[in-house]
Amino acid sequence: MPVKDYIRERFFPHMWCPGCGHGIVMNALIRAIEDLGLSKNEIVMVSGIGCSSRISGYLDFHTLHTLHGRALAFATGVKMGLPGLNIIVPMGDGDALAIGGNHFIHAARRNIEMTAIIMNNRIYGMTGGQYSPLSGYGTLATTAPYTNIDYDFDVVELSIAAGATFVARATTYHVQQMIDVLKKAILHEGFSVVEILSQCPTYFGRKNKMGSAVEMMAYYRDHTTPLGSKAKKENPDLIERGIFVQKERPEYCREYDKIIERAKTKGK
């Protein structure tokens, strides 16, 4: 199906800044869904609030644009009610791990089948460049004019520790890898997390003198490496990309079905 069949063309050109990585995530997600041959009708996209969360307005699936940090809570409700649907939850790093951090760890712990995409630009883009739990030590933000003293989460380690059964990382430079991991994440029967390093040239880039969108993507190219590469052993500062965890554990909705059965037989 042509790309234009997956979008709501009347809202284009979209509101993201020139070179914003979130557009590349949207682009890759469309390709992943197209490759998988999923029908638009079986997909529910649930998002919260943020530049990243605006993605649900642009894509022509069943979409819910909800509250900041609460996308996973709404998504859990949808999935419990209609477990046959394919749930995709794109979130900003602030949305997912600051205000929404609690929902995030518990959704992972339950292993409810859905795909959480963390569009990590290390900043609050929508509200003007405040630091987020992903900004990291030593970075600059409107709320950290003398540098940030908070350390950042490692999204991959956090997700694994919380119980996610599929955990991957990609960047907006590595589009083919991004499409590939998104496809696997969507097919995975459990809670999937895909962290995507996504540039915000307007705030994170400008505050931290990282240059244009192109230069920020070149940074992803030069400072990341495939998981388990030799380069990582030589330069431990490189950020690894790839699939970190892909394992089976009973899925929440299927477990809940068993509870319903148990209650029925007991009730007789």
Added chain:
Amino acid sequence: MAKAKLKEHRIQTDWCKGCGICVAFCPKSVLELNAQDKVSVVRPQDCICCRLCELRCPDLAIEVVAEPEVSE
């Protein structure tokens, strides 16, 4: 195997924001930004139809259309 041959780049000019991502990362330097800061195809003969420009465009503004494949 037959190589993909370029038919054309379809550009949605009013969606292009001139970020230059497609230009910078094209492996064959096929693209440039014009005076209006919109993408333009300056060396179509060098295009290898890798589609990286299309996949990396944040604005869905560029599409690579290949000639229908003919086996040699």
